[in-house]
Amino acid sequence: MSLRNALLAMLTSQPMTGYDVYKNFQTSVGYVWHAPDSQIYPELRRMEQDGLISGETVPWGKRGTKKRYSITDAGVESFQEWLNTPPEYQRERDPVRLRAAYLEWAEPAASADFFRAHIEYHSARIADWEEMIRTLRDHSNPTLARRIEGKSDEEAERITAYKVFAYEGMIARAEVEIAWAEKGLELVERLGGQS
Amino acid sequence: MSLRNALLAMLTSQPMTGYDVYKNFQTSVGYVWHAPDSQIYPELRRMEQDGLISGETVPWGKRGTKKRYSITDAGVESFQEWLNTPPEYQRERDPVRLRAAYLEWAEPAASADFFRAHIEYHSARIADWEEMIRTLRDHSNPTLARRIEGKSDEEAERITAYKVFAYEGMIARAEVEIAWAEKGLELVERLGGQS
DNA sequence: GAGCTCATGTAAGAAGTTACATGATTTG
DNA sequence: CAAATCATGTAACTTCTTACATGAGCTC
Known part of the structure; x- marks a missing residue:
């Protein structure tokens, strides 16, 4: 839904x-x-x-x-x-973590590529979300502008704050993904893959 | 797949x-x-x-x-x-962030419940994963035991390390979710919801 | 022998993906 | 006038969810 x-x-x-x-x-x-x-x-x-x-x-x-x-x-x-209504959580289904758990079966070069791709992907998303936050903060976002039209300053601030907060959550999570993938690169270098 | x-x-x-x-x-x-x-x-x-x-x-x-x-x-x-094979990323589809972005339409009490449920959910998952890591580290996990049977110490360590690493990634992400939800609780208290 | 675990399904439907298809309008 | 954008779909398929269904074996 x-x-x-x-x-x-x-x-x-x-x-x-x-x-x-x-x-x-x-x-x-x-x-x-x-x-x-x-x-x-x-x-x-x-x-x-x-x-x-x-x-x-x-x-x-x-x-x-x-x-x-x-x-x-x-x-x-x-x-x-x-x-x-209280949120409903679906069961975990995380293809990235699933792969990571079995990297002893992968080629070390492919594992390194995997983590680098992960870092690249999340870096690109962070750039998108940061740009989005910028347009929300300065009210240059047209959808937000329409939304706060005729609203009081307090209301406008509240509406904006929740949207910024949502994107900040996305960014925080992506940053953790990047840090994790960097640790993954070190791990692959230290341990290697299939023997 | x-x-x-x-x-x-x-x-x-x-x-x-x-x-x-x-x-x-x-x-x-x-x-x-x-x-x-x-x-x-x-x-x-x-x-x-x-x-x-x-x-x-x-x-x-x-x-x-x-x-x-x-x-x-x-x-x-x-x-x-x-x-x-390089991973394929699906487009974002995040019901929690979607809700958070529109909390100006929600009742403050419901918003607070929402964030508290989020914290509870992720705390429970962290407990599961930490227990899982414990059984991996001490090799009491039966599936891991079967997996490293007859393997060298180096190989056993490698196999275990990737699995621990995967669960650590889940935990790190859940911790960020909790920190975000705590910030959300403060936000709701400060800003409120529908007027 | 009651209740739990082990074992294996079907069926209907919701949600999401990928590909195919078409035509009008606007812009450079 | 060609290309990009606006506009709206259908069809086939995969994936996942929810509910229903059954029966054997094991344990107390």
Whole structure:
């Protein structure tokens, strides 16, 4: 159900078309939740059927049209209900740790590449999230700007702070991944792999 | 494909029945990878068809039988190929961070409960993994004992070290989650939620 | 012999991935 | 006018979850 709530979260800032949502999933919100277009369009239709959002066909260019969805009161209620419900944790499923546990079967060079790739991946994510935090802090983020429009300074600060805090959590975790992978590189150098 | 590789990883230590695998997924290996029995039995059958493992029907009690699977040479090769291949990262999909980013819509009490649940969950996982590391370090872990049987001290140390290292990675990440959630509690206290 | 463990499934459905497909509009 | 962007899908498949189902063996 998180996809549905990610969509509701987005639509609390402003009405959007499926394509707008798709774009957001590739950048901003996509840094915490991603979904492909093949998942987005059908889900939006289902949500409209369930009354959580309402779609309005608006003209686009001369002949084209597009469908813009707005969150309904029932949608806001459903979103808040989700936020107020205790989280459910899924069982662990960590392919990276699974691999690491069996590196005695791997070639040392491949193991080193594996850790280097891990460091690179998480470094790139940190750069994304730091940039995101920057645009949140200086309010140059258009979605945030729309969101805090007409709100008091206190409210604007609160809205911003939670978003920054979420991305800070992502960064902190990625930093631990990098430190772990660096330890992994040392380990591989010291122990090697298959004999 | 990680389920398949988790199964191969397990079977590198010793032949096992589907039920043995299921048990392991509830404890030891289950702390990095989990799968329900409804996924395990069909996957083992598919792996046998693909020649990665071979099943042997052995008697169990007076009339009962069970099927014990052993990894084949092709299975070891496939497992090593996976270990030697660069990792693929899936797009982010983090329900906890998604929620955190929108806590201005939640009730402060529910937000605090959310962070407290997060701390509790990760504290429990740390306890599991620390216990796991203990049984690996003192070689009282039966699966590890089987795995290092007849191996040199150096090899035994290497095998153990990678497993300990993997669990240490899980612990490090969980500790960051706890620290983040503690910051979250402060934030909620300072900022509150919906007005 | 009751209750737990060992053993092995099926079935329905939700969630997510990958590939294929099409057409209008805007921009350089 | 070509290329990029906007717009919206379908189809097949894999993965995972949840629930239902059954029966033998072992232990107290």
